[in-house]
Amino acid sequence: MPRSRTRGGSATGYTPATSPVAARARGLVKEYGSGAGRVTALAGVDLELMRGGFTAIMGPSGSGKSTLMQCLAGLDTATRGDVAIGDTELGDLDDDALTELRRDRLGFVFQAFNLLPTLSALENITLPVEIAGRRVDRAHLDRIVEATGLADRLGHRPGALSGGQQQRVAVARALVARPELVFADEPTGNLDSGAGVRVLDLLRRGVDEWGRTVVMVTHDPRAAAYADRVVFLADGRIVDDLADPTADGVFERMRGLDGHAGPGHDGPDGRVGVEPGAGGRADRGPAGRGPVRDGARGVWR
Ligand SMILES: Nc1ncnc2c1ncn2[C@@H]1O[C@H](COP(=O)(O)OP(=O)(O)OP(=O)(O)O)[C@@H](O)[C@H]1O
Ligand SMILES: [Mg+2]
Secondary structure (H helix, E strand, O other), rough: OOOOOOOOOOOOOOOOOOOOEEEEEHHHHHHHHOHHOOEEEEEEEEEEEOOOOOEEEEOOOOOHHHHHHHHOOOOOOOOOEEEOOOEEEHHOOOOOHHHHHHHEEEEEOOOOOOOOOOOOOOHHHHHHHOHHHHHHHHHHHHHHHHHHOOOOHOOOOOOOOOOOHHHHHHHHHHHHHOOOOEEEEOOOOOOOOHHHHHHHHHHHHHHHHOOEEEEOOOOHHHHOOOEEEEEEOOOEEEEEEEEEOOEEEEEEHHHHHHHHHOOOOOOOOOOOOOOOOOHHHHHHHHHOOOOHHHHHHOOOO
């Protein structure tokens, strides 16, 4: 299957632009508050995300990761600079058009799953397509459901599923409408290692098999090693950009940024692990060949 499949057969009926750039930020500045209380969350970010890529965003707590993701996804407005999704400049859109763009062209995965508790897992997965008034592509849905390994659990409500299962449902929900971009903010942050690996595998398949573009914020070098590229933020700026990451390579870069992390920000205790043979891109790296060094856990927050 082609690595990047962005045309034809779209469940959404939307024909993506031909631009190879899925999202772009230029001179992005985000300030909160004013006067002495002003916080600069983004201090001038330039970033291009190519279609069919899997990018991890890392950095110390408060470095601007979530703010960057929210500005890229049109969930927040930058103070200065501009953002485009494909060929669409977000600054040209009013609120309704932005809502429509998010609904039709973007998918989201949140740390806290954010499934609707009164709907079944299957209803949760198909909801975005239905809200958009579009027909669910059954064959595509079946492939995604099969990939979640939850075919026999789909009639259950989220409350009857484990956290890891709920997050796989959330990833399936994000993928089913064939969005141009999937944004995931710490999707494994609440999961133990095995559950995290299955979520990362599913995101990876979203890129490799279904041609999606994925952007993921994470604190865990082993999760980041599933990506094709890691962008490092510190103090609201991009300070490093690593291609074909390995867990150890990411860990080394993170150590170099340690001084930027504020006090009292311990990491998530290495809750996402990469198990040898688990199938992620991390298999290429040291993490796939043997135990990850102890120090590679819990550095970020
Ligand atoms: N609504 C807001 N009002 C004021 N300041 C904010 C707001 N949102 C974020 N900030 C500040 O902007 C900076 C960047 O925050 P952001 O949430 O993007 O960081 P982050 O890298 O995602 O951190 P974490 O790893 O802890 O999630 C921080 O200093 C934060 O306190
Ligand atoms: Mg954050």
